[in-house]
Amino acid sequence: EPFKWASATDPQTMDPHAVSSAPVLSFLNNIYEGLVRRGKDMSIEPSLATSWVPLEGENGWRFTLREGVTFQDGSAFNAEDVMFSYERASSEASDVRSWFAPVTEVRVVDDYTIEFVTSAPNPLFPDSIANFMILDKGWAEANDAALPARDAENFATMNVNGTGPFMVSSRDPGVKTVLTPFGGWWDEATHNVTEATFTPIGNAATGLAALLSGEIDFISPIPLQDVAQVEGRDGFKVLEGEETRVIMFGFGHEHDKLLYSSDVTDKNPFADPKVRLAAAQALDMASIDRVLFRGKIEAASQLVPAGISGYSEANADRPAYDPEAAKALLAEAGYPDGFSFGLKCTNDRYINDEALCRAAASMFAAVGLNAELSTGPVRDYWPQLREDDFDMYLLGWSPGTFDMEHPVRFLLHTQDDEKKLGSWNFGNYSNPRVDELLPLVQQEIDPAQRQAYLDEIVQITQDDVAYIPLYTQPLIWAAKENIDLTQRADDFFMLRWVTVN
Amino acid sequence: MIAFLKRSEGLWLFVRSPAAIVAAVVAVLIIFGAAFAPLLSPVNPYDLSSFSLFDGLIPPLWQEGGNAKFLLGTDDQGRDMISSILYGARLSLIIGLAAMVIATVLGVGLGLAAGYYGGRFDAFVMRIADVQLALPAILTALLIDGIARGVLPADMQGDLRIAVLTIAIALSLWVNFARTARASTFVQMNKEYVQAAIMMGQRPARVMFVHILPNILGPLLVIMTVDLASAILLEATLSFLGIGLPPDSPSLGTLIQIGMQFLFSGEWWILWIPTLFLVALVVSINILGDFLRDVFNPRLR
Amino acid sequence: MLVIKDLAVKFPSRFGDVTAIEDVDMTIAPGEIHGLVGESGAGKSTVGAAVIGLLPTPGYVAGGELTLGDTDLRALSREEAHRLRGDRISMIFQDPQTSLNPLMTVEDQLVETIQAHSDVGYEAAHKRAVDLLEEIGIENASARIKSYPHQFSGGMRQRVVIALALCTDPEVIIADEPTTALDVAVQSQVLELIRRLADTRGIAFMLITHDIGVIAQVADRVTVMRHGKVMESGETRQVLGAPEHPYTRALMAAVPPLDRRIERFAIPEPEAGGAGAGEAAERWLLEGVGGAATGLRVLDLSVQFAGTRTSLFKKPEPFTALHDISFEVRPGSIMGVVGESGSGKSTLAKVLTGLVSPASGQMHLGDAPLPGAKQRGRGHPSRQLIQMVFQDPYSSLNSRHRIGAILAEPLWLYGLVQEAGARRELAAQMLDLVGLPADAIDKYPHQFSGGQRQRIAVARALLARPRFLICDEPTSALDVSIQAEILNLLKDLQANFGLTILFITHNLTVVRQMADDMIVLRRGRIEEAGSTEAVFEAPQAEYTQKLLSLTPVMPREWQIAG
């Protein structure tokens, strides 16, 4: 059956190693495959590798590759292709190099066996390369695409040759891309799509109109406020789920004064955990949920949502909404009349991000925390955060490895450029015990012990109010009633699970 | 004396034109409401502590679920719509008026001088005008926005947003004034009163501003009204493209842009009330502009 | 036979209906030229427009009869009236420059008009058009017919206009000031043509004009109008030769004669206030003049204008507006400059006033050299000593300034009177001097008639305490009666203050009345120079003779001595 779908952005390239962005990786997962892949529940399952075991005597993993797999151009798949793809993906021109930061060596053992050696024990390594897609060495080299394109185009920018279930039959960047099933796919096709057409539609209202007028079968995402409208119509359905992304506020822990305050200019009140707790207590998550998110969000207590490995059940409570207590805490901390500060937010990155910040600013103001809100597009946002240009900021984090370790490494560990730790810990929250625990977590094989370490980290950071976790970002997809599809928590849309009835 | 006569002439036409009367009443009401927004509106929508998300999405009074506290309902932040609109109209008018004034001063100044001196200077000004025309309003605004973003420190951007928008809009409007002023000046230059002034040895500035300017005000006034209307609309469009004012200090355009999200979700008032308000304002300004055109061009009556 | 009876036309306005014309009776027989004269605003055009049914909105015919042969023109429907237009009645407008559609060839316009009224094919229509053009005197008509209007000269264009009005063989043609915009030479040709057409084709003409000379030359009968009413009507010889109505008589008196000089003009109704007042202003002026008058000498003066550029590589040919002209204006005298349109008269004025730079030559004001425009700084004494009165009283005063401000400007600019109150005082007295009421000072120019405005312009010039006054066609936009007032005023000023005046005009009769000496300009060269009496009595240059012979004159016996 023909199938048409739309999303807000077009994958900017067809090269799986050139840009590490969700639209690109999501789209290319229908065409290219990695050694492992994620199932409907995000679990890791065999793909081009049939099995993997830890190396003996050294750190790393051995992958046994699937035999009889062919690329879409007919050439056979073997370990050389994996080796080539590794080299390509870890080259300087690649945008996905960081996945291979722990890798010290890759060895081709035979045509269908390959070993990845890592610098330290790395139980999560197979998880971390689920989006590492394999190219055909011969094809890439013959077409001068041995390296990803960085500042000029190459053959792989517009053309594909994967082992996956779909191939590109035509592509007009920014306009439309047509996929057709690959007859020689090694796996059994469960979908019934004969031709899939993808169109980017940037304007949410237009996208919704396209769905309702029947021109497309599926769109992701749709605005929360339109859910009721779609659900109320015959022949349409809404798929609601939760992304793994937790939205939070961060603080400038290490700043010695506020940058945007009109009253407190000589010190940083947010250095005081009481003030941070007061901020957390000022937020009325119930109203945010009801009004802004139409009851579609789950409040968050920690940096990963429940269900992610390493989630700390023991610390599942978040500070309650209590403006009086917040005021008291502020008074206790020496700010009975509150103070003003700058709050930085994006306006095009997360669902309702700007509205959220405005609502939060208004709630903060109710307890005396007068936020000077400044919102902007994400294109200017990261550089500002990198330059420490904030008092408080909004951040969303999705654990790439679907494990609690990921945010601990990026958001909680003290900044350490050399070891590439705490690289997104903009406010440089720093707790020696957390820093100590991270390596333990990373190397611990025993799940119970590992969880204990993580519980301790969560406990510490909750006590410190290192961040104010707010909620898990909802995932809202809409489709025609006759479409069966699977919504995966990473917001990736897999054509191979689509059935058109 | 003549002013009085002219006025009474205008007044006479005015009384005969119901459209102009209605437009004037609407425009005056809106401008009055905007000017006295702080006194008239129930709450200050820029004061974050004056509203609460808890009151979000309340429909207008006459609809089910309405609340007497919020006559026209609230938006998704719990802001009272009336207050938002009055304050929004205020910002829109301030930006529109300021842009128009800047464009007028710049355009009329350059146009007058180009018409007066002619020759190279005229050619130069007209080429600059060409460049400006080759960069349509939206592009100009995007460009200025771009520079401001790059040049100004991040914390000033919020405050300077209005200035940036105003300048961007003004820059895209001045050519109109310059061309009209220049063309009218050319006509006036051949009039004998100008020749008389030049012959007497009066300073160019005096000839331009004391003698010529009052004589070309008519068409300029018409452009001013039309451009005021387009400035207000342009601001709305820029907000739609994401380079307008931030939502926490919304203009009418920003309010409409915010309202667009609720086009189909049932909360119609968040979009349509500000839109109606904007349309009423722009239409009435345009009608007044048409009316002025008639007054200044008796031949078209 | 066109018969107009008791015609009244009204214009609704905010003060109620304004009656533009009333009780107008007129009959025009085939082959007759019926002149319609009167001052501006008398209602002449309104009569013509009412006949052809093209009154400007919102005007309407309020009463009376309009019949053409058996047809009652007032009873026609919109469509019928439109069909009649062109077919039986046509009209010619004043300005040939604007009467033709600039985007269509003459042929298109002619053929279209012919075909609109008779069922003929293109060939026939074309032939008729060419014949017609030939008949009215366009040479090589079969080729010229393909031209666009702008490719014809003014006179030829007016012929084309006449051809267009004629091409459908109408019974009546209304000619609304058909020669006012034309040179004397062209004017006489057009008038001849009209006369001939009336005689040969039997067309009835209504000839609207304010030039009594024109009427005298061609009209069979004449109607004199004033304030929307007929003053007098009858045979031309009768009305102009032996006017009965006092207004007609006054009008006749104001017409300057060509063949002799009169001291002062008779004025139909003296303006209120009158000259002779404003003694303070007079004294102030005399103080400044302080005795001797100033003359002007011009030697080998040339003026060139840049031509329009048509090629990137060739420099454009400059256009020479004045060729090496030399003349001298005696102190305290009036020098007349005459010449047809485009002969360089205004250019001469502009060089002298410093608006245009000369290409070569010298000028002396009194004994001091007078630098050209570029060298003449804004503060140069001549800026004050030379003043000018412009042709068009409607545009020479800034319509946005009050009379007081206009008059005070030279006093302020030249630092003649320091104190604002005193300036105003002096301005008021000067108004008195030129014969305007004192309350004029707070009015705006548009509240005055053309003649009054011209007086204000003269007052402004005088307030600079000039020694040398240039008048560029100061009366050509005015009616004869008002022209007479202004000319009288200028004569008085010259006599009282010893002003030296350069008087520019294209009207020979006016020059004869005003100037002591005169020069005749043609294409930027002086054709003839000498004392006015000498030139008029015994013109030397052929061109001067031609001009004199073409100027329409009334038979001497019709003129009332001034």
Place this chain on the structure above:
Amino acid sequence: MVYFILKRLVQSVFVMLAVAFLAFALFRFVGDPVSQMTGVETSVQDQEKLREELGLNDPFAVQFYRFTTDMLRGDFGFSYRTRQPVAQMISARIPATLELGFVALLISLIVGIPAGVYTALRPRGVTSQTILMVTLVGVSIPTFVIGIMLIFYFGVKLGWLPTFGRGGTVNVAGWETSFLTVEGWRSLILPALTLGVYQLTLTMRLVRAEMMEVMRSDYIRFATARGVPMGRLYFRHALSNTLVPVITIIGLQFGGVIAFSIVTESVFQWPGLGLLFLESIRFVDIPVMGVYLVVIALFFVIVNMVVDLLYVAIDPRLRVRDAT
């Protein structure tokens, strides 16, 4: 004539250079391309290296020189976002925008001119007043609101017309055209209407004002006086004389069409230059933005040349002067 064209050309070059300079200079201040080009996990050192590679650390003048000379050589560089050659991206989008603009302009002329003539001839009529009022309200509603309303009414509610995109296009000699398929035309209607409404009103009001002015001119009075049939009078005599100012303004409006096509294209997901430009802004894709500006300026310059030539075609007075 030749001189006239040459002079226009020289002026155009000046305009183009100035626009190129602006485009280049201004976009240097927009955002940071490197942080856009690289993913979340690229280190600061790598970013710095890339910046060096792209020449973003070179002095301003050097970069501008490189920009213009490259452009003159036809080398428009590569998009930071997609890594494709900018020339290819832009040229692929030109047909969509030009066809949209063309149809919008056509609508505005086909409807606007007769409406302008009509309202000029019957200035006090009820129909005229209604037309004037409705169009006035039409231009007072922001374009994006109109666009969305049209989509929902004709696309969703009635289901008559497509809601987004260009529908079926046919490639004719490298030009993707919507004109050859029914689907293409159906897709064109709504965006072209949205874009055209504004221009339509302007055209109509302009024609009306000019027409009223011309109707009072001597030559129209004279043509009436000699009984030229009404139809010819209005359309042959009057209308053609309004064309010069109308064409001037339409030429100038071209800028407006292009500018507003940004909004229209984003509402209708119309794959034209405007949409590309908006995307490029979002991703700080400087090469694309710069070239876009220059291309727009080029269109403008060309349109103005055409307008000048049209003057000459319409008005015989502007043709080479023959000696008279």
